[in-house]
Amino acid sequence: MKTECNISKNNSISFQKLIPLFVLFFAASFTVSGQGWEQLNDSPFIDDHTNGFGYEGKAYVFRGIPRNNGNGLRNELWMYTPESDSWERIGEFPGPPRRISIGDDWNDKYYYGFGIGNDEFLNDLWEFDPSDMSFRELPSCPCIPRSHPSLIAHNDKIFMGAGSSAQGDLTDWWEYDMNTQVWTQKEDIPGERRHHMFHFSSGKYVYVGGGHVNNWNRWDPETEEWTPIDNLPQGRVAGTQFNYAGLGFILAGDDRFHIHVPDFETFMFFDPEVEEWDYLPSLPNGSRWAPSSFLIDNYLYYFAGLSDIISGDATMWKFDMNTISCAPPNGLNAMDIDDVSANLLWSSGTDGLGDTLLWRKLGEADWNRIADAEAVFQLENLEACQEYEFQIIKACESKTSSSEILTFKTDGCCVNPEIRVDMVTSNSAMIEWDEILAAEEYSIRWKEIEASDWNTISVNEGSYELTDLDDCTEYEFQIESICNNDDIEYSESAVFRTQNCGACLDLQYCPVSEGFAAQYIFIKKVGINGYVNESGNNNGYENFDGALAEDIIIGETFEFVFEPGFVDDIFPFGLTAWIDLDGSGTFEESEIVVTEAQVTEEITREILIPDNSLPGLTRMRIHFSDESDPCKEGSNFIFGEAEDYCLNLLAKTTSSEDLDIQNNSLELFPNPFQNTFILSDKLNSKKIYDVKIINMIGEQVYRDVNYRLGEQINVSDRMTSGVYMLIAENGSDKIELKIVKL
Numbered sequence: 168m169k170t171e172c173n174i175s176k177n178n179s180i181s182f183q184k185l186i187p188l189f190v191l192f193f194a195a196s197f198t199v200s201g202q203g204w205e206q207l208n209d210s211p212f213i214d215d216h217t218n219g220f221g222y223e224g225k226a227y228v229f230r231g232i233p234r235n236n237g238n239g240l241r242n243e244l245w246m247y248t249p250e251s252d253s254w255e256r257i258g259e260f261p262g263p264p265r266r267i268s269i270g271d272d273w274n275d276k277y278y279y280g281f282g283i284g285n286d287e288f289l290n291d292l293w294e295f296d297p298s299d300m301s302f303r304e305l306p307s308c309p310c311i312p313r314s315h316p317s318l319i320a321h322n323d324k325i326f327m328g329a330g331s332s333a334q335g336d337l338t339d340w341w342e343y344d345m346n347t348q349v350w351t352q353k354e355d356i357p358g359e360r361r362h363h364m365f366h367f368s369s370g371k372y373v374y375v376g377g378g379h380v381n382n383w384n385r386w387d388p389e390t391e392e393w394t395p396i397d398n399l400p401q402g403r404v405a406g407t408q409f410n411y412a413g414l415g416f417i418l419a420g421d422d423r424f425h426i427h428v429p430d431f432e433t434f435m436f437f438d439p440e441v442e443e444w445d446y447l448p449s450l451p452n453g454s455r456w457a458p459s460s461f462l463i464d465n466y467l468y469y470f471a472g473l474s475d476i477i478s479g480d481a482t483m484w485k486f487d488m489n490t491i492s493c494a495p496p497n498g499l500n501a502m503d504i505d506d507v508s509a510n511l512l513w514s515s516g517t518d519g520l521g522d523t524l525l526w527r528k529l530g531e532a533d534w535n536r537i538a539d540a541e542a543v544f545q546l547e548n549l550e551a552c553q554e555y556e557f558q559i560i561k562a563c564e565s566k567t568s569s570s571e572i573l574t575f576k577t578d579g580c581c582v583n584p585e586i587r588v589d590m591v592t593s594n595s596a597m598i599e600w601d602e603i604l605a606a607e608e609y610s611i612r613w614k615e616i617e618a619s620d621w622n623t624i625s626v627n628e629g630s631y632e633l634t635d636l637d638d639c640t641e642y643e644f645q646i647e648s649i650c651n652n653d654d655i656e657y658s659e660s661a662v663f664r665t666q667n668c669g670a671c672l673d674l675q676y677c678p679v680s681e682g683f684a685a686q687y688i689f690i691k692k693v694g695i696n697g698y699v700n701e702s703g704n705n706n707g708y709e710n711f712d713g714a715l716a717e718d719i720i721i722g723e724t725f726e727f728v729f730e731p732g733f734v735d736d737i738f739p740f741g742l743t744a745w746i747d748l749d750g751s752g753t754f755e756e757s758e759i760v761v762t763e764a765q766v767t768e769e770i771t772r773e774i775l776i777p778d779n780s781l782p783g784l785t786r787m788r789i790h791f792s793d794e795s796d797p798c799k800e801g802s803n804f805i806f807g808e809a810e811d812y813c814l815n816l817l818a819k820t821t822s823s824e825d826l827d828i829q830n831n832s833l834e835l836f837p838n839p840f841q842n843t844f845i846l847s848d849k850l851n852s853k854k855i856y857d858v859k860i861i862n863m864i865g866e867q868v869y870r871d872v873n874y875r876l877g878e879q880i881n882v883s884d885r886m887t888s889g890v891y892m893l894i895a896e897n898g899s900d901k902i903e904l905k906i907v908k909l
Contacts, residue, residue: 231457249463269316269318276296279294322388326342339356340356369410372388376396406457406458411488427456445494445514469485495561500513507577511546525560551579595636606650695719724773727761727772737767744790745797857872
């Protein structure tokens with residue numbers, strides 16, 4: 168059903184609390200401020216996923232997701248006036264309140280819809296006419312309801328596709344005809360399912376790309392065909408975009424792994440004539456996640472969105488689009504820096520007649536000038552351990568433009584190198600570092616964490632092997648560069664633990680894909696027998712293997728307590744827990760010990776440790792999320808949080824009448840092991856056994872028919888890492904042990 172209504176000021180609506188969901192991480196890049204960007208007054212809100220457009224000298228904006236928790240979904244409509252650089256709330260959107268919606272303008276009207284409402288995904292579409300402040304509901308899409316799809320209004324049509332739904336990401340593609348008011352499904356967008364992609368139009372074509380997928384395409388509405396285009400922005404997500412002068416522009420956002428794009432990639436455009444991307448002056452303050460933008464009279468306005476994991480950026484900026492005909496050089500960087508030279512890089516675009524390089528040592532008054540410099544320029548005859556700066560001047564036909572100034576430092580300073588710890592065994596560790604140009608040698612020292620005295624030695628190369636260490640012990644290591652004239656202190660400690668602790672500490676378990684909204688949905692408390700950990704929010708994942716491991720008896724049950732944590736709304740997410748019962752370093756489906764579809768309050772469960780579990784220190788992983796895979800990686804981030812714990816699985820104590828049997832049973836040390844191990848019994852006898860090792864598919868990989876207890880067995884060249892069965896026989900005495908090779 169279609170409805171029409173007019174907006175009035177100061178209307179009130181009821182809000183439901185909303186948990187904003189996002190993942191945002193910083194990318195490491197050099198820092199520059201935005202050349203050509205003019206700062207305005209701060210915007211009155213810092214929300215993400217705001218939508219808006221310019222019309223007759225003003226802008227109209229649908230407010231996005233609020234960052235001040237608890238104020239619910241927004242239906243607010245705001246107006247921005249550039250003459251006074253001011254904002255005014257002018258009314259409300261009459262449709263259902265929503266978040267992560269989408270909109271675009273065509274012929275002085277704005278088309279807005281989709282998103283997530285109070286309890287469901289939406290597929291509605293509305294037309295807003297700023298000339299009389301009226302809304303008209305259009306036919307809803309006969310498609311799967313969704314949030315943050317692509318939506319482009321172009322040539323009296325609306326093209327919409329992909330996005331997130333209750334069934335996951337989508338890849339479909341739809342056309343809405345404004346004249347006939349009919350939706351028609353077209354050929355799917357090529358590539359994988361995606362959401363939060365970029366989109367724009369030019370001429371008769373529509374362009375769609377990114378969305379966690381390295382795939383950019385052009386849609387031809389006449390031939391209804393997809394054609395791949397230059398994939399320079401790759402899987403980029405969660406920015407803002409617009410069309411101007413036949414070009415397509417994208418601003419801000421993250422890469423496909425939700426890490427902020429580098430500064431020089433924050434403002435780019437696609438030229439359909441040459442089918443190439445180019446760079447424009449970097450955004451001030453770096454990239455943001457889900458910001459907004461609009462155009463008024465050839466000026467671009469940029470605001471809102473998230474600058475880091477928990478906070479937004481209220482600063483608002485303005486850019487003169489008339490300057491793109493001679494856009495300043497961008498993407499300045501200095502690479503391959505040594506003590507006397509550096510390679511200078513920049514991007515100058517295709518509209519200039521030549522670049523002039525200006526450079527100088529920091530603090531000097533005069534610039535050195537190099538005309539017609541190439542965009543990769545080797546600067547030579549520099550001084551060691553000095554700061555320099557450079558700038559690029561681009562000449563166009565009728566004007567020039569200047570880049571930002573970038574500062575770099577030459578090598579040759581006496582500094583301590585970064586330490587890497589590798590190849591850690593039960594009694595050794597290899598320490599490595601990149602050698603420092605100014606260092607003549609290095610003083611290194613190490614000790615147990617709790618010890619007071621250091622072991623010290625001088626070396627003249629970039630590595631050293633520590634030996635004669637104790638197993639399952641934490642050590643700290645420091646390094647000091649010894650230079651000709653400089654005296655510096657030892658570095659901060661690198662800490663490592665030797666092996667033979669057990670699977671929980673010795674093995675490398677799969678990483679956790681951190682929660683998408685961990686600060687609002689998390690693990691509040693975990694109890695294991697008498698151990699209670701009120702951990703609270705840990706930003707998606709925490710490993711508590713440093714805590715005292717609880718002793719759990721194999722063949723018996725233990726009490727497991729779990730309490731979820733929520734900020735504002737309660738989300739009934741699933742709880743899954745695994746225990747690595749065979750000490751293999753992997754979490755298997757057969758090792759799931761707790762599975763609950765919806766958990767909203769504290770629960771207590773009894774967990775049984777199977778009789779065939781491997782004794783020793785092993786790991787327990789707890790997921791409170793919408794994801795049942797404990798090792799899911801890549802772009803498919805989960806909602807919620809995960810935590811890891813160590814459990815010490817103990818063999819069941821035997822009765823006094825079974826003492827003789829216990830004393831005659833065999834033990835393997837260490838287990839897990841690397842290359843060697845020893846078999847012994849409780850009586851430390853020297854009995855002879857026929858020893859066989861069988862892999863998991865039944866193949867014999869080792870045999871010694873005359874093995875004497877207490878002697879070392881070396882399997883370094885016969886077995887790869889994994890789980891095996893050891894069978895030792897002495898007449899009628901037959902012992903089977905599950906063993907793990909690291």
